[in-house]
Amino acid sequence: MNGPEIRVEFAPELRLFVPRARPTGTTGATADGVSTLGHLVESLGVPLTEVGTLLVDGREVPRGHVPAGGESVRVGAVTHPQRVPGAPLRFLLDVHLGTLARRLRLLGVDTAYRSPDPGDPALAALSAAERRVMLSRDRGLLRRRELWAGAYVYSTRPEEQLREVLARFRPELRPWTRCTACNGTLAPATKDEVADQLKGGTERSYDVFARCRDCGRAYWKGAHHEQLEAIVERALAQSVRDGA
Template identity: 35%
Template sequence: MRFIADGMLGGLGRVLRMLGIDCSHFSGPAVQLLLIAKRENRIILTRNTRLKGRKGVIFISSQRIIDQLKELNQNCDIKKLIRPLTRCLICNVEIVPIDKEAVKERIPYYTYLHFDEFYTCPSCHRIYWNGSHRKGMEERVQSYLDALT
């Protein structure tokens, strides 16, 4: 199951990517959104009432992200899709391991000294590692998982 979030649900899209769920983002006109969704075989997530009720569209009425996540889960069971922290939060592409030496010149020296596992996005080349920010992200992921149970 693949999603595309419109401009009104960018935050939800980012959370879905954090959970490892394939969710791209598009903030242009609804006509283009419909074309992209069809071409890429994606389900549209929107708050746009003009798209409500259309085939391949899930209308999300909630305003808070945690409630949006619950609402989406009620529409289609997303729990089985969850693979936390496996996608680029920007590009939506699955991140892949990369050799420490290959990122040496692209990361802070302290990071190079204290961490051994690195991942990269094959699309935007952003580097990820399990730094101090990881604990906060894991806590957020857990709060989202708790909300879905």
């Protein structure tokens, strides 16, 4: 290393971002007397969306603190629940989180999703324009300065991803109120109003329907309803446990 060194310790949740800090969670870094602590932490691999309290020699400092040689830094993780001030809680998911997007919509959570992928600049701009929390596993996307807010999704499994998001943000759940296809809101509909979307067996077997106000898609308690009901019940139970 060139220049004075500082010691940086990462919370256990953040160590996956910094391979060189494993297994102790600590690594050395160079203090150049110019770069901020936020910049240094990000350069080591941790998205700032995941950073909580920063301690330097035991005292809390802002991300704009310029570290000096010999200091010891501890990088904490974001605390749960994470509150997002200034706007209703809404999400934007990248193209790799389609299943998570559908499940959040199933729970009535306002969730935007774009496929095909419009690209990082467009997603960051949309996050800012609509004040949506960007959920992604793309660290590069989460480092874009235009983002209004963001969060890294740690798991690759949709079930665990949903638990993560619910635990971290504790959104209000209103199951069965949003279209899982487009995020529009649902309204009750008569069989006649959705007849053009029904096949013979469905038309004979079901009498209760809803329709998306935006895209017109029809919904009813079909063959997969039990699976969807199980997802909803688990989410509601988690919400009670978490105190949302």
